[in-house]
Each structure stands twice: as structure tokens, then as C-alpha cells.
Amino acid sequence: xxxASDPASAEALHDVTLTVNGVFQQLRxxxxxxxxxxxxxxxxxxxxxxxxxxxxxxACTVLIEGRPTRSCLVFAVSADGASITTVxxxxxxxxxxxxxxxxxxxxxxxxCGFCTxxxxxxxxxxxxxxxxxxxxxxxxxxxxxxxxxxxxQNIVAAVVRAAEIRRxxxxx
Amino acid sequence: xxxxxxAYHRPSTVAEAAQLLAATQGKILAGGQSLIPIMSxxxxxxxxxxxxxxxxxxxxxxxxxxxxxxxxxxxxxxLEANDAAYLANPLLRRxxxxxxxxxxxxxxxxxxxxxxxxxxxxxxxxxxxxxxxVEAVSSERGHRSIDxxxxxxxxxxxxxxxxxxxxxxxxxxxxxxxxxxxxEISRRHGDYGLVGVGSLVVLDEGRRITxxxxxxxxxxxxxxxxxxxxxxxxxTYDAVDWTAALELVDAAIDPxxxxxxxxxxRRQLARVLTGRALAQATADAIAxxxx
Ligand SMILES: Cc1cc2nc3c(=O)[nH]c(=O)nc-3n(C[C@H](O)[C@H](O)[C@H](O)COP(=O)(O)OP(=O)(O)OC[C@H]3O[C@@H](n4cnc5c(N)ncnc54)[C@H](O)[C@@H]3O)c2cc1C
Ligand code: FES
Ligand code: FES
Numbered sequence: 001x002x003x004a005s006d007p008a009s010a011e012a013l014h015d016v017t018l019t020v021n022g023v024f025q026q027l028r029x030x031x032x033x034x035x036x037x038x039x040x041x042x043x044x045x046x047x048x049x050x051x052x053x054x055x056x057x058x059a060c061t062v063l064i065e066g067r068p069t070r071s072c073l074v075f076a077v078s079a080d081g082a083s084i085t086t087v088x089x090x091x092x093x094x095x096x097x098x099x100x101x102x103x104x105x106x107x108x109x110x111x112c113g114f115c116t117x118x119x120x121x122x123x124x125x126x127x128x129x130x131x132x133x134x135x136x137x138x139x140x141x142x143x144x145x146x147x148x149x150x151x152x153q154n155i156v157a158a159v160v161r162a163a164e165i166r167r168x169x170x171x172x
Numbered sequence: 173x174x175x176x177x178x179a180y181h182r183p184s185t186v187a188e189a190a191q192l193l194a195a196t197q198g199k200i201l202a203g204g205q206s207l208i209p210i211m212s213x214x215x216x217x218x219x220x221x222x223x224x225x226x227x228x229x230x231x232x233x234x235x236x237x238x239x240x241x242x243x244x245x246x247x248x249x250x251l252e253a254n255d256a257a258y259l260a261n262p263l264l265r266r267x268x269x270x271x272x273x274x275x276x277x278x279x280x281x282x283x284x285x286x287x288x289x290x291x292x293x294x295x296x297x298x299x300x301x302x303x304x305x306v307e308a309v310s311s312e313r314g315h316r317s318i319d320x321x322x323x324x325x326x327x328x329x330x331x332x333x334x335x336x337x338x339x340x341x342x343x344x345x346x347x348x349x350x351x352x353x354x355x356e357i358s359r360r361h362g363d364y365g366l367v368g369v370g371s372l373v374v375l376d377e378g379r380r381i382t383x384x385x386x387x388x389x390x391x392x393x394x395x396x397x398x399x400x401x402x403x404x405x406x407x408t409y410d411a412v413d414w415t416a417a418l419e420l421v422d423a424a425i426d427p428x429x430x431x432x433x434x435x436x437x438r439r440q441l442a443r444v445l446t447g448r449a450l451a452q453a454t455a456d457a458i459a460x461x462x463x
Contacts, residue, residue, distance in 0.1 A: 011177045031180030031221070034208075053173040054209035061275055067249070068275040073208045077180055078201065078223050122275065143361040144273025 004028065014077045020045065021089030031077050036060045038076035039086060047087040047117050051146070058145035061118035062086050068122045087117035090124050099169060100124050103162035104155075111149035118145050123159050132163055175211035179220040186230070186339055189222050190311040194335040196220035202244060202284035205276050222337075230339070235260050239304075240343045248277035248285070248295075260345050262456070263302070263352035267294045267370060270354060273362035286323070287338045289330040289394070292364040294354070296324055297395035299341060301370045301387035307340040308332055324394035349382075350374040351457025355449040356389075357441055359432060365390055366433045367441040371449035375457045379409045384417070386449060391425035391442050398424045400450070409454050417450060418443045 004013045011030045039045045051057035053072045060072045063085035090098040100123045110116045126141045138159035183189040198220030210216045230245035235256040252268040285295045299320045306318045356368035374383040388396045403416035427438035
């Protein structure tokens with residue numbers, strides 16, 4: 001697992017394999033590399049945003065084995081072998097907007113967009129288990145994500161709308 | 173906001189983990205939901221981490237006739253979602269719903285939260301209220317069981333020794349005829365509670381209260397367990413007056429002021445929430461007898 005050391009710092013480096021949005025990836029990182037930084041710096045997947053870096057804001061939320069997880073609270077080396085979905089993986093297979101992304105556009109659920117990747121991943125996973133949420137349930141579902149711009153109303157509406165879009169798309 | 177360098181170890185058995193822990197004088201990495209923020213803020217810089225996440229067999233949930241047993245890698249979310257555990261002991265799910273957000277619960281472990289021993293954390297109080305046990309392993313001294321009454325020593329301090337791995341925790345089922353509840357107030361959804369109260373009330377066949385206890389968080393250095401049986405017993409459930417119980421709780425707690433709440437406000441919350449928790453647990457006992 002330890003395979004090399006950084007010539008500048010003598011810090012040990014570890015080989016890590018991840019499946020990110022369906023693509024097999026190999027990285028060589030120090031143990032302290034946060035998964036959020038591994039995604040952004042090593043893999044150049046900058047869709048995942050970093051706000052607070054201590055688990056409070058939710059901007060960095062990705063799906064690990066389908067479950068929403070703070071990527072700033074996981075070491076990349078500890079996620080070795082895991083399957084990860086970032087906001088870049090929340091598209092339709094043909095590259096058009098995913099159901100949750102489409103709903104955010106329809107409902108005007110983002111302004112600056114900094115918080116949006118964390119919302120998209122969280123809601124994408126939530127709808128798997130809750131295909132028809134009420135407005136109250138939608139509010140509960142996004143309780144772990146902070147947004148400084150929108151006032152949340154439109155995000156709640158987008159959760160309900162995304163469920164609708166998902167039902168429409170699976171029906172056709 | 174980045175952790176300092178550390179040596180990373182990935183054992184594949186508990187024995188190996190215990191050996192590494194002793195040899196490196198490092199720290200166990202479980203869910204990392206408390207440890208990683210602390211390291212990122214450089215409040216701690218352990219020289220080595222021993223990652224439990226790749227040790228097989230530690231995530232089990234066993235519901236036996238007497239207790240719910242969980243392993244060191246049982247995530248909060250898995251225990252919360254487990255229907256057999258809920259049927260046997262509804263307090264587990266009721267309290268877990270107050271532990272952070274669902275996203276944190278997906279990764280954080282219940283045993284990790286018990287070991288971390290934050291005086292504001294819910295699951296240490298639940299373990300204490302139910303008289304649970306933590307199972308620990310060290311490479312030198314082998315296995316031992318630690319009673320919850322001895323486990324919580326101070327804020328963020330448990331009886332676990334630096335070379336011990338907590339491998340499991342046991343939550344005994346509440347007795348027949350009992351009801352439970354968790355009542356809490358926090359500033360925002362998912363935040364640590366300003367005060368939280370778990371309650372267990374046991375009724376006999378005549379619906380008289382035979383035992384009642386509460387365990388409070390955020391009002392002392394450890395979970396504060398208060399037996400309020402004497403303040404209530406003999407009374408039937410619908411005639412009970414909890415005023416004396418509130419006085420017992422008030423005498424037992426020692427809340428502090430911080431940016432979230434003054435000590436006086438916490439005292440007030442402790443009274444109100446204790447009353448609420450006891451009433452809810454009593455109603456729960458009645459509902460369970462009727463069901
Ligand atoms: C934003 C946020 C909000 C939160 N809100 C709450 C809340 O409201 N209530 C609450 O209770 N918690 C809350 N938490 C904490 C969360 O519940 C943690 O998951 C939990 O406290 C620690 O569990 P962990 O598995 O993540 O442990 P880690 O972070 O991996 O470890 C915590 C400590 O325990 C030690 N440790 C862990 N497991 C073992 C073991 N098996 N043997 C020996 N030592 C071990 C570690 O070495 C470390 O010192 C919150 C966390 C965040 C980030
Ligand atoms: S950056 Fe991870 S929760 Fe804020
Ligand atoms: S859109 Fe700006 S923070 Fe949410």
C-alpha cells in the first residue's frame with residue numbers, strides 16, 4: 001500500500017484505486033489527502049466544492065457506494081476500492097442534465113451555485129429511497145446542506161420537482 | 173485546514189489493529205466524523221492512524237433475546253435503519269435521529285461516538301441509561317468488558333486505555349412494560365443538542381410506575397443519569413406528578429455557559445425536556461402494553 005515517498009517532504013505516499021463516476025482511477029497520495037482534495041486536485045474533478053472543511057456545510061457531499069458522505073471527512077486512502085459518484089456523475093448517460101439538475105434549473109434553485117453540488121448529490125441519493133417526497137420530507141432531506149443565497153424555498157421545490165421528473169423519465 | 177502528516181496503517185484483523193495501536197501509540201480511525209475535523213483544525217495531530225474500515229466483520233448488528241449488539245464499524249445510519257433493533261429497543265432509533273445529519277450518520281459509527289465521549293453526544297447517554305457495555309481488546313492484556321457506569325470519565329474522556337480497541341457495544345433491551353423517549357432542543361437541525369434527555373419508564377400490570385430514570389446530555393462533563401423512581405413510584409401513569417423528579421434532575425446537573433446557551437437557559441431546558449421525556453416515555457409504555 002505504501003509505495004513511495006514524496007521526495008520533497010519524505011512523506012509516505014499510498015496507491016489508491018477508486019471508481020469515480022464509473023471510471024477506474026489510480027492515485028498516489030499522502031495519507032492525509034482528504035477525499036475532497038483527491039477529487040479536486042488529483043483527479044481535477046472540481047465540481048465537488050469545499051466550504052467549511054469540517055463537515056458542517058455539506059458542499060463537499062459525494063456518494064460513496066451510493067450513500068451521501070462528506071468528502072472532507074474521509075481520507076482518500078481510507079476510501080481505497082470504493083465507488084464514488086460526484087456531481088459530474090449526476091448527468092443522464094447521454095450527457096444532458098440529470099433529473100435533479102434539471103429540477104434546479106426549472107425551479108431556480110441556485111444563485112451563486114457554490115452549495116449546489118452537495119445538494120445535487122444528496123437529493124439524487126435521497127430520491128432512490130423516497131421517490132415521492134412531501135414538501136416537509138424534502139426540507140428534512142436537505143437539512144444537512146447549507147445555502148447562503150437562496151433561502152431554501154426553491155431548493156425544496158426542486159426536490160419535489162426532481163421526483164416528478166424522475167417519475168416521468170422512468171415512465172417513458 | 174489540512175491535517176498534519178501521519179503514518180497510515182490498515183490492519184485486516186482486530187488483533188493486528190490492537191498490535192499496531194500499541195506499537196505506534198497512534199489513534200483508531202473509525203468513521204472519522206469527529207477525528208478528521210479535529211485533525212483538520214490541528215487540534216490533534218496523531219503520529220499514526222490505525223484504520224478500522226478495512227477490518228471485515230465489525231459492522232454486524234445482532235439482535236438477541238436480551239440485547240442489541242453492534243460492532244465497531246456499525247454506522248449510525250445502519251443501526252437507525254435496522255427494524256429488528258427498533259422493535260426490540262425503539263430508543264436506539266429515536267436517539268439516533270438526533271445524531272448530526274443523515275449524511276454524517278452514513279459514515280460515523282455508534283461505537284466511535286461512545287468512545288469519543290462527547291458530553292453533548294446522544295449515544296453515550298443511551299448506553300448509560302440502558303446499562304450497556306463496551307467490549308475492548310488490547311494486545312497486551314486481551315479482552316475486557318467495561319460497564320457504561322465506569323466508561324464515561326470526563327468530557328471527551330473514556331475509560332478506554334490508549335492501546336485498547338473498542339470492538340463492540342451492547343445495548344440491553346429495556347424491560348417488559350417499559351416505554352422510552354428522547355427529547356432534545358438544538359439551535360439548528362442536526363446540531364449537537366443544547367440539552368437532550370433520554371428517558372425510560374417501567375410500568376407494572378396495574379399501570380403503576382415501578383421505575384423511572386433519565387439521562388441528560390450537555391449538562392455536565394459526562395452523561396448525567398438520574399434515577400427518579402422515588403419521585404414517582406406507586407402512582408398510576410395518569411396520576412403521576414413529575415415535579416419532584418424535576419427537582420432531582422436540577423440538583424444533579426452542572427451545566428456550563430457557552431456561545432450556544434447560558435447555564436441558566438440549559439437548566440431551564442433540562443427541566444422542560446425532562447418533563448417532556450418522562451411524559452412521552454410513559455405514553456410509550458402505555459402504547460406498547462396496549463399493542
Ligand atoms: C457536523 C457534525 C455534526 C455532528 N453532530 C453530532 C451530534 O449531534 N451528536 C453526536 O453524537 N455526534 C455528532 N457528530 C459526531 C458523529 O456522531 C461522529 O461520527 C462520532 O462522534 C464519532 O464516530 P466516528 O466513527 O466518526 O469516530 P472517529 O471520528 O473515527 O473517532 C473519534 C475518536 O474515537 C476514537 N475511536 C473511534 N472508534 C474507536 C474504536 N473502535 N476503538 C478505539 N478508539 C476509537 C478515535 O481514535 C477518535 O479519537 C457530528 C459530527 C459532525 C461532523
Ligand atoms: S466542506 Fe465538507 S462539509 Fe463543508
Ligand atoms: S446558491 Fe449560493 S450558497 Fe447556495
